[in-house]
Amino acid sequence: MTTTALGLGFKYYLESKDSDYFGLLERHKNHYYALDVVRKELQKANIEARVVQRFYLDRSALDWADVVFTAGGDGTYLLAANKFVNTSKPLIGINTDPDRSEGHLCLPKCEYNAVKFGDALKRLLKGDFGWKWRQRIQVTMSGTHINDDPIELHDQQLIFPEHRFIEHIAEDEQVRVLKPSNGEKETYPVRRLPCLALNEVFVGESLSSRVSYYEIATDTTPKEKQKSSGVTICTGTGSSSWHFHINHLSSSAVGEILNIANQVSGCDFPVGDEAMTEEIMDTFNSSLRFDPSEPLMAYTIRDPIKNAVFHVERTGSFAKKITIRSRMWDACLVVDGGMSFKFNDGAVATFEIAENNALRTVTFD
Template identity: 25%
Template sequence: MGMNAKIKKENELDQHDINDIDLVISIGGDSTYLKAAGIILNNELPIYGINSDPTRRTGALCNESLIFQEREQQIPVIIEQILAGEYSSFYRNRAWFTIENPVTGMQTNKLCLNEVFAAEKDVSCTSMYRVQVDGRDMGKFKSSGLLIGTGTGSSGWLYSARQVTNQEVSTIQSIIGTYDNSELVRLNKIFQYLSCIQVNSNISGLISSNNVFPYDSDKLYYLVREGYVSDPSSYTWRAEGYCSMIKVISEIIDGSVQIDGYFKYDIGIGDVFTVESCPQKSLRCIRLNKQYEIKGLPSQQQSQQEIQI
């Protein structure tokens, strides 16, 4: 086809492998895509994702789904369209993680597409840390960990951590029903009606969908996960919210920072790291103008439209 290609396994991929290439194609699932994206520093080097097994993987970041029996027909079509320029580009904002070793002074940086998570390695232990958001001291927290997500990550782990469940909607209905306030009584009757027509799932879905923000947003969202609440009046607004930069002072004893599920950095008491929005290093992604449709499965574009509805 008049081109040179490098084929690398996921666990063998290195920064040097992409120094002289024009396009990265990730074939696997979201984890493969995230690892490939993590070594792309040039914001003009495009990436295209192919979900190699849609029966086992969600492939939310992937542009195309591949069926084993179709691979010999599908992949050449994809390559030909890309070479012909039949695609469009869009950019996903990323976050920039920075930590400095207090002993050696060596600084470690890492780009993040989805989320940064910091916690004790033993998940049964309480994680303690202080947080500064855009220069404002939010105080000390005790929780099961701290989650910081991008717009892309807001529909993944961060979405699961923030989502409102059907049971929570039902609980709110029950609580409202115990008050005598006329307005609350009216609301409770509405909720009872809605419950009767079984739309609690729609209510929870509608509320939770508001937690998702655009993949090109220059904002991040931080969440103190399962935090210990000593003062409810101040905890709520301090424990989560949008930001451009967050600084974390660790009081974690034997912890780890995990980025996009594959990169890990050990942390302990006194370690300090920052996570900041980094639009100048946004990830260039491409989508084909006409996608290859697999028999029996909707195209990725159709699936995304169904989710948006």
């Protein structure tokens, strides 16, 4: 079949789903045009560079480079950050589609998107920037299922998932054998997952319609059995993403709370005062975010079940160490929405900030 015939077939396929073929084609061309601008600017500055497709980024490419630029959006940046273990090298994101991508992790898209990459490169070469460190979450697995193969989520749509993109997954992996603290002779394996979470980790049943069952403990709270829609654990970088959107309050919610407070307490809070409502909303929502350099995690219990059996003391807080034991049968542990690990009954995951593995990037602030 010719390329033209393949293109027409793809066009008809997209139209059958009421998708915009020409819009997709335009974005595809824009991305590769922007990528070509980045490549030419590096070449003009006599900087040797290699272009590596996102799913083929491996240890050898990272070891070769002195600095890594991601060209895309936040998803591309996160994929590279997961595999970045050398903290002496910076990772810098360039937004190739500023009209459709927020690119929160990339350089400011208005002034320094891919088409304007030359301006950014001049500042970098002059040293006109500051270093920014982003903490990441390290996950250690023990118990059963710790050696199951990981799955890239983009492959799960396939009937027979291809693992060609994860053949390098074990390159940086550490497997240790530890002795129990009670002095017994038996040993058990501990697996440090080969990727570090820059945004967040999700723990729960693979099918969202199923209830997730687990035991959770933190450095400040005792072990507790819970059922919920899963758990999210984030860094300061991720605190403005999923964590924020799960927990944030709207102005209408604040107004309803004030109204109920008046009814219960007999007080007379000015419910119709929009300025005060906005201030309360902004104050609470701002408390959900914290600095990416802070060695801390925030966790949220999604839709916790509370009844006579399950007593959920708190639905989320901050922690420096979190341990979760799975009581599930088809569960997963997903790092930054990209890499999925099986997390079924008997598996234990420990989450800690990997302070020695903070990601180095730059800021133009």
